Amino acid sequence: MTDIVQVPYLQVLRNGTPIPDVYSVSTSHGYSQAIAEAHVRVPHIDAIVPWDVIEIRVGLGADADEAEANAATRFKGLYVQTTRDLYPTALDLVCKGYLVKGQIYRLSSHAGLDLTGSAGDHHGETDQGYIYVLFKLCGLTPDVAIDTSGDIVVAASGDYPALDLKGTGILMGGNQPTDQGYGAHGAFLMRYGETSFDWIQRIDAISLGYRTFDSIDGKIARYLISAIPSGAPDFEFIEGVDIERATLSDTFLDAKDYVAVAGYADGVSESDSAHVHHQHYEARGFNPYFYYGESGTFGVVPVALSITSPMLERSVASDPGQGITCQQVAEWLLAENNVRRLSVPLITPRGDAIKPGDTIRIHSPYMLGLTSHLFWVQDVALQLDETGRFQQTLTGIGVA
């Protein structure tokens, strides 16, 4: 018999000052949802204003001192909204991760904004460089020029959050001819009314697995998350030890064995100059769960995924110029999608600061049929209610 006593510690700070008498908190982070959200229930609060910085610190321990010593930031973001219950009187302070700023501000220039020219040369930027430029536009980082060729790490300062932006490091946007759409660099133009977040979603969609999201410590992260987790796990969960509830879903129904990627149209056809030619690439794989005809002809019944992005400037690596190729994207998406997908929502009373993008190992040979299986943490939801009930709900994503 193993009995574990947990005493919770909760501190909610507004602009660095503790909020008294907090009833409960809940947070959710995920690389799919990108923008984190938190709810803080309080009986009352004085003079809170939009964009106040809210930090939620939670710790668990065998006693109050240990719980406080274990406390760590589990959400840091911005207060944006209140909902108020008449009775029993309570305010729900709705807070969002810093990325929400990218979702609010829209470009007001009808001419659009050419993002390839941020360095004055129109030679383009790396994918993480574009993200950095977009953050400057919506006030998420100071308007200073930095080297964007590699990983971008910026410490938090003043109203600005910390950034940890990784990426492919591939220059993009310098190839496109001058007569496409909105001007010099059509696909790399931010259009009128478009938000930074819209643009981030577009570039993340072709960035070979790099995803931008709010992390639990208030940092905006951009990390590589592939379909197949690997490496040393950050945390391990074992049946009968720390898994309160879990449901494993194992399906091939969403698998794709054929990926067709179309890039930008350069106005020149290989066979007929009158027709527009798209950069393109098709990747095929074999899926043991699909039917390929009686003769076993490869690819008779492809289950296709098709995407088009004018941000892709080349078909294959041997094409001249720069940019992510259609081939890279097709092969990445095929590896992502030609799989038997495992998904595990898992509830644990453990208090570890688990965050999206972590790798976890689940060992549940009898109940879930998983033997030391690795999963990405797709999202994490934390709850600490007014009775001291604490739980974290994770969604693990992996492949069979």
Add this chain to the structure above:
Amino acid sequence: MATSEYLTANVYSFQGVIFNVLNDPFPGRSRPANVNVVHIPGGNVNYFQLGGKGPKQLVYQVYLDAELGFTYYVQLEDLLGTQGTLVAPDGASLTAILMSFERGDWLRDRVDQGSREMTARATFSIVETS
């Protein structure tokens, strides 16, 4: 108040309204505890999540008799949900909130004496500020 075979020396008052506590010098005491027990299936592992204690509560079986019994009953009912001073028979007092006040299962009209006797159940939460 008139005497009764049920009346003891346990005469309390709340905000000046007096009532008898029926044959019970030691009222029911309770204190809810927020302890969540999470059992981990498949193993002999339990998490005890200690969420702290709720308010101390006192539960009295109240007896009201004589000609003013019903009047006191109504006065106590009016004090529901209010904070006030609860005074024990020995004169000790404490701050409490009358959380509930419900008629008991016994009421008798003593027509010959022009009075009513009744029981009730009163629950007070003790207000502690330190």
